[in-house]
Amino acid sequence: MSSASSNQYYKVGVLLFPGADILDFAGPIEALSHVSHNRNTSNPDRMFDITTIACSAKIRAANSLTIHADITVSEALDCISDFHILLVPGGPTSVITPLIDANGPELELIRKFAALPPAAGSGTRILFSVCTGALLLGAAAVLAGINVTTHHSALDVLRDICARSNPPGGPSTTVVHKRYLDGGLLKDGGVRVITAGGVSSGLDAACYLVSQLATGDMASFVARVMEYDWCELKE
Amino acid sequence: MSSASSNQYYKVGVLLFPGADILDFAGPIEALSHVSHNRNTSNPDRMFDITTIACSAKIRAANSLTIHADITVSEALDCISDFHILLVPGGPTSVITPLIDANGPELELIRKFAALPPAAGSGTRILFSVCTGALLLGAAAVLAGINVTTHHSALDVLRDICARSNPPGGPSTTVVHKRYLDGGLLKDGGVRVITAGGVSSGLDAACYLVSQLATGDMASFVARVMEYDWCELKE
Numbered sequence: 001m002s003s004a005s006s007n008q009y010y011k012v013g014v015l016l017f018p019g020a021d022i023l024d025f026a027g028p029i030e031a032l033s034h035v036s037h038n039r040n041t042s043n044p045d046r047m048f049d050i051t052t053i054a055c056s057a058k059i060r061a062a063n064s065l066t067i068h069a070d071i072t073v074s075e076a077l078d079c080i081s082d083f084h085i086l087l088v089p090g091g092p093t094s095v096i097t098p099l100i101d102a103n104g105p106e107l108e109l110i111r112k113f114a115a116l117p118p119a120a121g122s123g124t125r126i127l128f129s130v131c132t133g134a135l136l137l138g139a140a141a142v143l144a145g146i147n148v149t150t151h152h153s154a155l156d157v158l159r160d161i162c163a164r165s166n167p168p169g170g171p172s173t174t175v176v177h178k179r180y181l182d183g184g185l186l187k188d189g190g191v192r193v194i195t196a197g198g199v200s201s202g203l204d205a206a207c208y209l210v211s212q213l214a215t216g217d218m219a220s221f222v223a224r225v226m227e228y229d230w231c232e233l234k235e
Numbered sequence: 236m237s238s239a240s241s242n243q244y245y246k247v248g249v250l251l252f253p254g255a256d257i258l259d260f261a262g263p264i265e266a267l268s269h270v271s272h273n274r275n276t277s278n279p280d281r282m283f284d285i286t287t288i289a290c291s292a293k294i295r296a297a298n299s300l301t302i303h304a305d306i307t308v309s310e311a312l313d314c315i316s317d318f319h320i321l322l323v324p325g326g327p328t329s330v331i332t333p334l335i336d337a338n339g340p341e342l343e344l345i346r347k348f349a350a351l352p353p354a355a356g357s358g359t360r361i362l363f364s365v366c367t368g369a370l371l372l373g374a375a376a377v378l379a380g381i382n383v384t385t386h387h388s389a390l391d392v393l394r395d396i397c398a399r400s401n402p403p404g405g406p407s408t409t410v411v412h413k414r415y416l417d418g419g420l421l422k423d424g425g426v427r428v429i430t431a432g433g434v435s436s437g438l439d440a441a442c443y444l445v446s447q448l449a450t451g452d453m454a455s456f457v458a459r460v461m462e463y464d465w466c467e468l469k470e
Binding site: 021022023026027029030032033041042043046050052058062063064065066067068069070092093094151152179197198199200201203225226227228229 | 256257258261262264265267268276277278281285287293297298299300301302303304305327328329386387414432433434435436438460461462463464
């Protein structure tokens, strides 16, 4: 992944749905919200611009927190090429399975993002799932030929979904148990896939993302602000 | 803290305000939302019932996530004795200082909760701050005579606030640098104060809370579901 220049900005879409796991999206949003070009916490020049996306204006996450989405999935589909990063959280099986069975706008958004060419300028496009969000990526048939991870309890489920959803005769998906994983570029070369394991590992993957798009020093700064003991994977 | 029976339920109020740090509240909500009497993730019998509270219906947290509050602070003031736990997140100085200077409904809510008698039944009342949320507790003058912590960058600020706000001639507040801290009961004996350090440490304090109100086994279960390496403090 190319390290960007210091004046680079990134537009992050966060796909939400009723029952989404809170920390899956709140963790990465937290980490990215601390990244600024000027490191001024009172008046930050933020590197990441966050937009929440959902089918309805209000969604209830984990039956505990009501989020007001910034734009609808339909609106996001119309301007998907504006986004550099698409974050896909997970949730319990009772939430994820109906989304997969419906094969609705959420999967369409993932598919459309995954098919984009590199972004103008930075070239950066990242499809970033946390926890069972990877099941939605698998069901959208965008994971062929790459290495991915998910929540420890959903590894076999993800293997099954990918085996059923990937194009027949094409490359398969390798599902491994890791804290997070940079799976590299999809076959068309426009979009990189980063998958995180369960829930809190989205924080680690977000710090990794910061280390790649800003600097390792900035990732350490963000971890320090969050008082988070970042699990930095060495390949 | 007394360990409750298995059929105990707790009502948790989460105080929100524009600019609140996302993980400060999302972390504990995440942890508490996984605690259920039946451990059935598809149809959980949840032990903690979460209600978000803010002065306005919609608040923008960390300029990145819009939360729709369940009730207003004014409504919460009218039913404050229904709550067993009041969670107070923090935010950057630019957010917390104006709240302190205004001495408005948010501080009034904290003061009113801190003055409550033990809850009927379980007896449990817990005032739980994360990160610089402790500054709001200090400014509300409810921390006299106990040990507390906050974000590592705000320890001296909290000392100053407590020195200025605590009743003259009374006991002082001891501010220490810890991941989280169970400060024990306030002098009237109705409310226990738990303070967490910066941002992600709210997850550790929430797991501690679960170990106290449910069981250590349940706290370990929650940490495992979140794939979170819970920092369990040994006193």
